[in-house]
Amino acid sequence: MKKLLLFLSKTDLDIYKECPQSAKDTQVGFGLFVLLTGILAFCSGTYAILNMFTEFDWKTETVTFNTSGYVIAPLLGIFYALMIIAIDREVVAAKSKTTALMRLCLAIVIGIIVAIPIELKLLEGRIEKQLIQNYKIENSNETVKKETAFRDLATKKSRLEKRVNDAQEKVDYWSKIMTEELAGRGISKKKGEGKVYRDAKRNMQLHQNNVKNETARLTKFLETEYRDEKESIEKKFEKDQVVQQFDLLSKFQALEQIVEEDKTGSTWWMSWGIRILFVLFEIIPSLIKIMTQSTEYDSMIEARRRMNIQLINTEANRALEDLENDDYTGQTVGNYAPKKHIHQIKTRIIT
Template sequence: MRKINHFFWFCSGVHVPTLLKTPSEHNKYAGIGATIFFTGLFAAIAGSYALYFVFSGSTYALLASISFGLIWGTAIFNMDRYIVSTINKMSTPFKQFLQAAPRLVLAILIGIVISRPLELKIFDKEIREQLKINYLNGQKQRIDQLNGSFDRKYNSDIVKLEGLKSELDSLSKTIKHDRQSLNFEIFGSKTAETSGMMGYGPYAKRKEEALKERERREEDLRSQISVQERFIKERRQIDGLLDEKLMTSKELDSIVKLAGFADRNEALGQLKYSDAGKTNASNYWAITFIGLLFIFFECLPVLVKLMSGKGPYDALINDEEFLVIYRSEQDKTTEVTVLDQVQSAKVSAGIKKIRSELEGITG
């Protein structure tokens, strides 16, 4: 425990010989040092994961992430240690806050940056499902855009095909009616369009000829429609519309694994809102509070120092600093006095030399 306490005292940036004179302050500064140490450790882990997430798949991703994590954690640790050790508890609370303000601002930025990759990992399953929806919607929009562009490009051919199909539908209904009318005429069924005489007479013959003419027109229409459909299908093949198909579940799983940071980050933001654009309260507050937790953890070393009261150690350090400054000023005063005396001696020697020279000239 003694070694651990000394290590945490080092982390807190205290002057150990002075701290040893105040036993009541030992635990306080061990706690402050532990907070600084674990903040740096946590920053190292988060920084390593963030870099590994960005460069996952690369040969040197693991080595680069560990190296970056150590550098990042050490930098955060050193910065926290410096700021905490330089906050003068003998000054006013406002002045203490001004000293800590830059670190608090930086802590907020660091907390936001570090929390994002970890949030992506925490909500990984939900993000994967959202990515599948996004990719499917994106593919549907692409297919719709291609179809819209194709329809505008071959509008006249499509209109012609629709016209032929409409004519064929109308003609098919007419042929069906004519067949029924011909049967009525042959079998002697009396209607408004038949004579009511049984047998194959002149009326039946005319109806049969009209029916055959319509059937020939029907065959011609079917042939034209077939040619037109084949032409449009070939155009669709050339323009690549037939190659655009919705992805299967396996294809979606494969592409989701390759999703980059930007796509995952966008999907995480979409989890906060429902399809109707309204806030999804559970996801929104969960993601928000995780980010706030990281920000608070980054600010914690400075907050602990600011919240701690004045103690004997702070008074001793303040007295020692005052004593050092006083001695330094005294040394400067003594040095200036000696220099003045030397300068006065030099001036007196110079005056005596000039007087002797003048006496020699006048003599």
């Protein structure tokens, strides 16, 4: 784990080994901040990309993510996180306070970019509620038309159901009279299948046919006209409605709308509090670089840099002197030294 943190802080391991513990801890701390920013960048980037695969069901008023989004978003999130880590490595590896100060602005920009998607995720419930509310307002006229059409269709269905129920009630009525006649408690007060019984039976059979006919009419209506007209109403609404988007920009605009409508200011404070928190994560390494004194590690890195420059200049000068004293120099062609001497210069500089 320590090797990973040292890699993220762009630490030279040879010099690191010669440093005191305090300087070592500083380098590990820089790597830790880079790692944390990378993790946050992964979450931020994944969520931002995932919002490209949102699906809104206007019937249930629910927002879901497409299955493919769960595959593509993490892959792009990893790429985004690696890019942020690469930039952060350069930020924390600033060789001087002046360089760190110049890179502080870059760190602030990166912090805001990383913070906004995470902020939207933390406030997602309230934001989606606002977007659904906006959807209802924008489609209020179309919703009224749809509900009126559904209500008329339901009225027609209820009318046919009532006719079936009325016919069935009459069947039950005449069936009861028949039962009472057989028991001797009916209108004629005589047991058996008398004239009243036969009339009741004939009326019951007549209404049974009505029940059958009305049921068939209702069934036909439900299977054809009702179903087709219902689908037609829904298709017309889908065609005429203003489709609500749930992408990253729409959610950010909804957040700004929530902030404006919140008279208490609590949403504004929470929104900016989240942003500032994640910006601090990003700029802390640069701030530490600016506010703290240079560590032994920084001094050794700077000393080695100067020494290498001096060594290169010395070896280059020595190589030129050797060329001037070399009898073979006279055999140069044009303004170019022989390959043998160029190789000598390279060898001396590198070694």
